[in-house]
Amino acid sequence: MSVAELPIRAPRRRRLSTPPGALGLGVSTLWLSLIVLLPLAAVAARSLDGGLGDFWASVTTRQAVDALRFTVVVSLVAAALNTAGGLLVAWVLVRDDFRGKRVLNALIDLPFALPTIVAGITLLALYGKDSPVGIDVAFTQVAVLLALMFVTLPFVVRAVQPVLMELDREMEEASASLGATPGVTFRRIVFPNLVPALLSGAALAFARAVGEFGSVVLLSGNIPFDTQVAAVYIFKQVESDNADGAAAVAVVLLAISLLVLVAIRGLGRWGARHEG
Amino acid sequence: MRAETVHRLALRALALGYLGVLLLIPVGLVFWRTFEPGLGAVWDAVTTPAAISAFWLTIAVALIAVPLNALFGVVAALALVRGRAPGRRVLDALIDLPFAVSPVVIGLSLVLLYGRDGWFGGWLAERGIQVIFSVPGIVLATIFVSVPFVVREVAPVLREVGDEQEQAAATLGAGAWQTFRRVTLPSIRWGIAYGVVLATARAIGEFGAVSIVSGKIAGETETLTLLVEKRFTNFDVAGAYAASALLALIGLATLLAMSLLSSRRSPSTR
Numbered sequence: 001m002s003v004a005e006l007p008i009r010a011p012r013r014r015r016l017s018t019p020p021g022a023l024g025l026g027v028s029t030l031w032l033s034l035i036v037l038l039p040l041a042a043v044a045a046r047s048l049d050g051g052l053g054d055f056w057a058s059v060t061t062r063q064a065v066d067a068l069r070f071t072v073v074v075s076l077v078a079a080a081l082n083t084a085g086g087l088l089v090a091w092v093l094v095r096d097d098f099r100g101k102r103v104l105n106a107l108i109d110l111p112f113a114l115p116t117i118v119a120g121i122t123l124l125a126l127y128g129k130d131s132p133v134g135i136d137v138a139f140t141q142v143a144v145l146l147a148l149m150f151v152t153l154p155f156v157v158r159a160v161q162p163v164l165m166e167l168d169r170e171m172e173e174a175s176a177s178l179g180a181t182p183g184v185t186f187r188r189i190v191f192p193n194l195v196p197a198l199l200s201g202a203a204l205a206f207a208r209a210v211g212e213f214g215s216v217v218l219l220s221g222n223i224p225f226d227t228q229v230a231a232v233y234i235f236k237q238v239e240s241d242n243a244d245g246a247a248a249v250a251v252v253l254l255a256i257s258l259l260v261l262v263a264i265r266g267l268g269r270w271g272a273r274h275e276g
Numbered sequence: 277m278r279a280e281t282v283h284r285l286a287l288r289a290l291a292l293g294y295l296g297v298l299l300l301i302p303v304g305l306v307f308w309r310t311f312e313p314g315l316g317a318v319w320d321a322v323t324t325p326a327a328i329s330a331f332w333l334t335i336a337v338a339l340i341a342v343p344l345n346a347l348f349g350v351v352a353a354l355a356l357v358r359g360r361a362p363g364r365r366v367l368d369a370l371i372d373l374p375f376a377v378s379p380v381v382i383g384l385s386l387v388l389l390y391g392r393d394g395w396f397g398g399w400l401a402e403r404g405i406q407v408i409f410s411v412p413g414i415v416l417a418t419i420f421v422s423v424p425f426v427v428r429e430v431a432p433v434l435r436e437v438g439d440e441q442e443q444a445a446a447t448l449g450a451g452a453w454q455t456f457r458r459v460t461l462p463s464i465r466w467g468i469a470y471g472v473v474l475a476t477a478r479a480i481g482e483f484g485a486v487s488i489v490s491g492k493i494a495g496e497t498e499t500l501t502l503l504v505e506k507r508f509t510n511f512d513v514a515g516a517y518a519a520s521a522l523l524a525l526i527g528l529a530t531l532l533a534m535s536l537l538s539s540r541r542s543p544s545t546r
């Protein structure tokens with residue numbers, strides 16, 4: 001620690017009538033309210049326009065229930081598969097060394113940088129009807145899963161990578177010198193340290209997958225009761241001028257995402273406690 | 277030693293295979309398919325009047341949305357990290373909302389606010405202002421989706437640099453604005469740049485929200501991503517690939533900018 005980093009007690013500031021940053025906080029809150037909160041409030045209000053009974057009826061139509069159920073299940077599967085894949089990729093990027101590793105590391109973020117509609121087209125090129133390898137899964141549930149895995153690929157990698165980099169290698173060396181096999185060392189020493197990061201990465205991936213639209217819309221074929229996800233269902237309801245039905249399902253989708261977001265914040269605190 | 281090497285190579289092969297099947301081969305294939313018919317055909321596909329107008333609309337919308345959110349991002353990050361006003365935690369929690377909301381829900385929310393039957397629909401119609409199915413709706417949707425990026429990049433940098441230098445400047449007699457311009461801004465500029473890159477990529481690539489509010493009028497309210505979808509559903513696959521490749525190139529440029537900036541954005545890694 002250099003001298004500049006030593007905690008220096010700040011000189012007592014002159015007491016102001018308003019706390020510092022109040023104006024900035026006010027302006028930011030106003031901007032966020034106008035751009036984000038007000039529109040979302042309109043969705044919530046619209047979903048309850050016809051009372052709770054209408055809301056319930058809109059959410060429990062067979063097509064809506066099927067779309068919501070499929071969305072949650074396929075998002076969970078995508079998040080789980082990417083947790084395993086993401087751990088593997090993060091491990092190789094941190095512990096292995098080979099030519100082109102830095103380029104590969106940069107390419108991990110490609111799903112964030114690529115527009116979702118392009119992601120859909122990209123997957124259709126390889127796994128659609130003109131597939132050069134003869135795999136055609138277009139308009140199936142597998143296609144939806146592939147799309148969700150594509151767009152959520154970076155989350156777990158980027159959550160695990162920094163933790164893995166900072167992990168103390170001495171513990172592993174100690175474990176190995178006491179006779180543990182690499183497998184045992186990984187399971188008992190490394191893995192427990194990665195659990196908070198894995199969980200928060202998986203939760204972020206799930207939250208993203210639940211609302212995904214652009215990459216799925218071309219791949220899924222939008223077959224009701226089969227490949228239709230909630231976001232596409234909402235889109236179709238808006239197109240057919242059923243704003244009430246769209247708003248009701250949108251509120252359910254919002255509630256799921258918000259729950260996950262709250263869970264991630266809790267996980268963050270839990271992870272921080274475990275480190276200290 | 278031998279077994280360790282085998283392990284390492286096996287894991288590497290697995291990881292590369294996973295990335296290849298899911299990410300690298302599909303993206304590579306789109307580029308291959310795009311440029312297979314030759315550069316001339318690609319050039320023609322991305323220079324049709326509809327494509328040019330979509331390109332400029334996309335750029336114009338990003339040029340409105342991103343600077344506004346960069347300004348918001350810096351103000352909000354300062355208020356969150358340096359401010360002492362009550363209510364900071366609430367704002368901090370709400371800023372991430374756009375990440376959690378489905379693009380389709382964002383589009384729907386704007387329709388319910390500014391559309392024909394929306395809260396402000398009547399008021400706007402009386403004054404002859406059209407938001408939905410027109411450019412202002414696209415701009416609002418794009419601002420919505422790109423709100424959090426700059427705050428989320430700048431706030432950690434502000435936290436990390438601490439406020440000793442700012443206090444020193446204040447002690448030496450600098451005003452608030454002077455301190456910000458001469459001390460704070462230079463230390464967060466790379467953080468801002470990184471956030472702006474992410475926000476721009478998101479703004480250019482937004483599809484779901486824009487697709488609901490735009491009305492998709494060719495030459496008027498059609499952005500690049502909407503053009504890709506339209507061409508693809510109209511069986512103009514080569515045209516869709518060409519426009520996709522253009523967007524993918526923007527994405528790759530974003531990645532390049534990200535990796536160039538990432539080592540500079542935080543003071544501890546500089």
